[in-house]
Amino acid sequence: MIRLAILAPPALLLFLLLAMDSRPSPPSPRELLSRMTIEEKVGQLVQEAPAQAAGRLSTEEKRRVREGRVGSFLNWQDPMGMAEAQRLARKESRLGIPLLFAFDILHGFRTIFPIPLALAATWNPPLVEEVAGLSAWEGRSAGIHWTFAPMLDVCRDPRWGRIAEGPGEDPFLASELASAWVRGFQGDDLASRDRLAACPKHFVAYGAGEGGRDYAAVDLSLGKLLEVYLPPFTAAVHAGAASVMTAFPSVNGLPVAANPFLLRTLLRQKLDFRGVVVSDWNAVGELLVHGVAADAEDAARLAMKAGVDVDMASGLFAAKLPGLVRAGKVPEALLDQAVERVLALKAKLGLWSSPAEPQVPPWVDPLPATSRGLALRAAREGIVLLRNQREILPLSPRVRSIAVIGPLADDRRNALGPWPGIGREEDVVTVLEGIRSRAPAATRVLFAPGCSADDPSTAGFAGAARLAESADIVVAVVGEQARMSGEAASRADLGLPGRQEELVRALVETGRPVVAILSSGRPLALPWIAEHVPAVLAAWFLGVESGNAVADILFGLSSPVGRLPVTIPRAVGQIPIYYGHTNTGRPPGSGRDVSGYIDLPETPLFPFGYGLAYTRFAYRDIQVAPAVIGHGQSVEASVLLANTGPRAGAETVQLYLRDPAASLTRPIAELKGFQRVFLEPGEERRVRFSLPSEALAFVGPDGELRKEAGDFELRIGPSAASGLSASFRLENQRLPTPSPRGTP
Numbered sequence: 001m002i003r004l005a006i007l008a009p010p011a012l013l014l015f016l017l018l019a020m021d022s023r024p025s026p027p028s029p030r031e032l033l034s035r036m037t038i039e040e041k042v043g044q045l046v047q048e049a050p051a052q053a054a055g056r057l058s059t060e061e062k063r064r065v066r067e068g069r070v071g072s073f074l075n076w077q078d079p080m081g082m083a084e085a086q087r088l089a090r091k092e093s094r095l096g097i098p099l100l101f102a103f104d105i106l107h108g109f110r111t112i113f114p115i116p117l118a119l120a121a122t123w124n125p126p127l128v129e130e131v132a133g134l135s136a137w138e139g140r141s142a143g144i145h146w147t148f149a150p151m152l153d154v155c156r157d158p159r160w161g162r163i164a165e166g167p168g169e170d171p172f173l174a175s176e177l178a179s180a181w182v183r184g185f186q187g188d189d190l191a192s193r194d195r196l197a198a199c200p201k202h203f204v205a206y207g208a209g210e211g212g213r214d215y216a217a218v219d220l221s222l223g224k225l226l227e228v229y230l231p232p233f234t235a236a237v238h239a240g241a242a243s244v245m246t247a248f249p250s251v252n253g254l255p256v257a258a259n260p261f262l263l264r265t266l267l268r269q270k271l272d273f274r275g276v277v278v279s280d281w282n283a284v285g286e287l288l289v290h291g292v293a294a295d296a297e298d299a300a301r302l303a304m305k306a307g308v309d310v311d312m313a314s315g316l317f318a319a320k321l322p323g324l325v326r327a328g329k330v331p332e333a334l335l336d337q338a339v340e341r342v343l344a345l346k347a348k349l350g351l352w353s354s355p356a357e358p359q360v361p362p363w364v365d366p367l368p369a370t371s372r373g374l375a376l377r378a379a380r381e382g383i384v385l386l387r388n389q390r391e392i393l394p395l396s397p398r399v400r401s402i403a404v405i406g407p408l409a410d411d412r413r414n415a416l417g418p419w420p421g422i423g424r425e426e427d428v429v430t431v432l433e434g435i436r437s438r439a440p441a442a443t444r445v446l447f448a449p450g451c452s453a454d455d456p457s458t459a460g461f462a463g464a465a466r467l468a469e470s471a472d473i474v475v476a477v478v479g480e481q482a483r484m485s486g487e488a489a490s491r492a493d494l495g496l497p498g499r500q501e502e503l504v505r506a507l508v509e510t511g512r513p514v515v516a517i518l519s520s521g522r523p524l525a526l527p528w529i530a531e532h533v534p535a536v537l538a539a540w541f542l543g544v545e546s547g548n549a550v551a552d553i554l555f556g557l558s559s560p561v562g563r564l565p566v567t568i569p570r571a572v573g574q575i576p577i578y579y580g581h582t583n584t585g586r587p588p589g590s591g592r593d594v595s596g597y598i599d600l601p602e603t604p605l606f607p608f609g610y611g612l613a614y615t616r617f618a619y620r621d622i623q624v625a626p627a628v629i630g631h632g633q634s635v636e637a638s639v640l641l642a643n644t645g646p647r648a649g650a651e652t653v654q655l656y657l658r659d660p661a662a663s664l665t666r667p668i669a670e671l672k673g674f675q676r677v678f679l680e681p682g683e684e685r686r687v688r689f690s691l692p693s694e695a696l697a698f699v700g701p702d703g704e705l706r707k708e709a710g711d712f713e714l715r716i717g718p719s720a721a722s723g724l725s726a727s728f729r730l731e732n733q734r735l736p737t738p739s740p741r742g743t744p
């Protein structure tokens with residue numbers, strides 16, 4: 001055999017040697033599986049929270065790591081402890097399989113951004129992607145590999161505390177945001193040192209719990225499940241999400257953790273999801289409480305058979321799976337499939353080659369300007385201007401004194417929201433501080449809390465009213481505390497806690513102009529404030545740059561662009577209230593006996609998609625062409641948008657579809673597109689949308705998507721409640737694609 005000795009020059013040889021990744025490449029999951037005992041396999045499916053979240057492992061925990069009986073830890077905040085555990089797993093366990101470290105990084109890790117509901121109010125997916133990207137860099141820099149985010153539970157019931165963590169009420173907006181979150185967290189390469197494995201949660205329909213109560217049973221039609229609650233997860237899976245977390249509740253009678261229809265038929269088969277399914281905290285154990293498992297062994301068996309790969313914190317997989325497999329009650333093949341998915345995730349994250357030494361986060365204290373700059377941009381864009389009578393805002397630069405009043409005006413803790421990561425209260429710029437920093441030098445800024453955020457005392461009212469009377473304008477900062485939203489924080493009332501509304505009334509009674517800043521984790525039903533306070537902003541929980549963002553909007557240094565990702569009700573009694581409802585046979589306005597209330601209008605206080613700017617926009621001349629399309633074609637819709645006000649501003653132009661006659665009742669409107677358009681005063685622009693015929697499909701009684709010929713209406717406007725409409729028709733036959741004559 002002729003040996004071709006190609007003598008590469010030394011430099012090239014050296015380059016080749018260096019280029020060859022000296023880092024150990026991960027063993028193939030299959031090969032590793034072949035060497036694993038049943039206990040070691042089960043160990044990869046065990047996720048534990050360390051007994052000391054801010055400390056080192058105990059002797060017993062270390063033993064379990066050495067024996068390969070733990071695959072991942074969650075919510076651990078000790079880089080040294082994590083590094084020690086990783087070294088034990090890599091160097092002292094029989095197979096050296098590295099550990100995964102997971103954390104709830106929902107809207108920031110060290111830099112805390114606005115809560116996800118406020119980020120949804122930006123209607124700005126690229127911005128959300130940036131927020132996710134910076135959060136991933138911070139988390140991975142601290143040794144975290146896996147974030148339990150994004151939370152993608154569509155919610156139409158603001159009593160539910162976890163609406164704060166989610167994308168709002170609409171599947172289309174939620175899906176756009178879902179893709180952005182996953183792209184931002186994961187990037188193109190999970191092995192890079194600034195990315196995290198995403199974990200869209202909580203699969204699925206957790207936001208539809210009865211009564212808006214957390215963990216409550218979910219009962220809904222297959223159509224509603226597939227059209228409203230599934231789409232964000234579909235988008236996340238299509239964006240490459242590495243994992244998915246199960247939801248706590250039962251859905252149509254079966255808890256998700258024991259629900260093969262949801263986890264295997266929908267998630268694995270319909271969505272072709274190939275990543276890791278992790279249960280939520282002790283959800284496997286809760287199968288006993290739900291009443292679908294007779295004992296711990298039954299619970300472990302049901303969860304494994306339903307499709308749970310990793311058992312978070314219940315301990316039942318560790319305790320029961322080896323015996324179940326040996327007894328043939330759980331096929332070892334199922335166990336192997338789950339373990340293979342976990343090993344594949346660890347390989348994708350590059351854990352076999354990542355450094356085992358403690359990760360010293362590269363960020364500095366105080367937070368770097370780049371982090372704060374992004375947090376400020378996100379906070380500004382999450383603010384929704386709900387009312388601005390007499391154009392009281394932006395504040396005049398000649399304002400001589402401002403009375404900042406309210407229990408949340410100089411508050412740090414609540415601005416971080418219900419999932420504050422490892423954020424610090426001292427990082428927060430309060431509204432009072434923001435106003436003081438942005439106010440003209442000659443302007444006096446006065447402060448009084450007026451009352452507390454939730455206790456019944458009104459002792460501070462008089463002092464607050466006197467302060468208000470002495471000022472040109474009053475900024476009232478009121479709302480919820482962070483603990484009143486998030487997990488296990490549902491409210492049966494959507495008003496202001498404590499005596500805050502009475503405080504606002506007292507301030508309005510002084511006759512001075514009042515601006516209300518509403519800080520909350522959910523939409524608040526405040527009809528009196530909406531009617532009597534001339535300027536109102538929904539400010540949610542905005543993170544570390546809260547105060548600067550609010551002040552920038554108040555002084556006009558930044559114009560409001562936020563739009564509601566959820567409907568704001570007039571009263572809790574209207575719930576569920578959302579824009580995408582069906583017409584009923586007796587819609588309001590169709591006669592005397594109609595669907596509605598005798599004691600309240602059926603309309604919301606503020607509709608989905610609503611938000612004001614510091615200018616005015618006019619919509620005219622909607623055009624839709626062609627008038628008839630066939631399957632596989634698109635319809636082009638456009639509108640002329642003009643800035644008819646005094647200032648430049650950005651409008652979020654929304655496209656809604658309606659199918660007025662179909663084989664099933666259809667929503668009176670479905671969001672199918674949106675664009676943010678920036679216009680100078682007097683400027684006019686034609687805003688265009690292209691809607692493919694696939695967007696007309698809906699879920700039929702058989703659970704399958706279908707498109708039906710017929711007339712359709714498109715509406716383009718500033719919210720779900722207004723805009724210009726035009727119709728077109730879908731024909732069943734495939735029509736020749738019309739020549740691109742001047743499309744609208």
Ligand code: GLC
Pocket residue numbers: 074075104148201280281487
């Ligand atoms: C909680 C939450 C879930 C979170 C998990 C880990 O119960 O339901 O969203 O990711 O536990 O903290």
